[in-house]
Every structure is written in C-alpha cells, then in structure tokens.
Amino acid sequence: MATLTEITPDQAHPRLDALTVVDVRTPGEYAAGHVPGALNIPLDQLDRALPTLRTVAARGELLIVCASGNRSGRACESLAAAGIPAATLVGGTSAWAAAGHEVERPEGAPARAPWAMDRQVRFAAGGLVVAGLLIDRARPGTRWLSAAVGAGLVFSAVTNTCAMGSMLARLPHNRPRPGRSADLEATLAALAEAN
16 A cells, blocks of 8 residues: 655645645535635545546646545545545644634535534444433343444444444535535536646
8 A cells, every 4th residue: 555645734835726625524514614725525425536536636736635634544545546646634624724724615604514524423423322321221232232333433443434424424414505515516627627
C-alpha cells in the first residue's frame, strides 16, 4: 500500500488557488462550513466520481478534505487504488479553522448545522447500547443489542469502515435541501470545467 500523502492547513493555504479541493463530508456538514473553493462529493458517492477525479488529478493536485482527516484518508486510499493521486488535509476542516483560515458557507445555509458524522455515530451507538441495557431489565435478552453494537464498533475499527455512518449519512438532515446545494452531477460538471 502506498504511503498516504498529507498536507497541513498551513501548507495548503498559500497553494489553495493551485489545488482542486474536494470535500467528502455529507452535504449537511459541507454546508456548515468548508475550505474556500471546495466542491462536495460525499464519500459514499466517490466511486461515481472516479472518472472525473482521474481527469482533474491529471491536470493538477487534488486535495481531499473532511472534518478531521479520517474520511479524507479513506477517500485517498480509494483513489490511490484506482490510480488517482491525491493528498489529504491533515486534521480536516477542523484543523483548517483552528489554524485561523477562512471557512466558506453557502448562501442560505442553515444557521444550525448537523453534527459531524463521527459525533452522530457516537451518539447513535451509545444510545443503542444504553437502550439495550435498560430494556433488558424489563425484557431479558435485549442486552444482546448492546453486544451487537459493540461488535459492530470493533468491526468498524478493524476494517476502517462504518456501516452506521453510511446509514446516518442517508438521513434527511445529512442530505442537501432541494434547491439549496449542488447535486453530484453539477459538482462533477464544475470539476470537469475547472482549470
């Protein structure tokens, strides 16, 4: 496996005009604030975007961004497997903002953004574990729900995948509002026309 190419926010900031920045978070997270000029291709849609991303990477550097660097790292691994060179932003949008760099928000974005995906996963998993344990007091045997969630979290860590995150990404609050943000086809068209 190739070594993951990483770029820090301070390295990326002066080169922002020369980079093609792709944000792989959910549309809701993206709308909450993103690296200026970043285009949104959610991680679960990355495979559909491979032909366009291959063309974009041939023209110049491709920087992949998420909230913390985890999803963008996975995206870079997928891109590398498809023969597409890309770098990940170390620490993601969180590190970008913490370094004092501007974060862009689409016009009309909701004032209150959805939680980051990792926070949503922790909340859902924790809630299911607690519910399984509490319900077990009235209906013995439901604690196995808690065990199943725990096993799923271990599997998620070992495989560096997250089925719960994929399911949560499909919830309405993680999807773009109709007419409020570009769909994947519009994003791919914008990438194809760039540079």
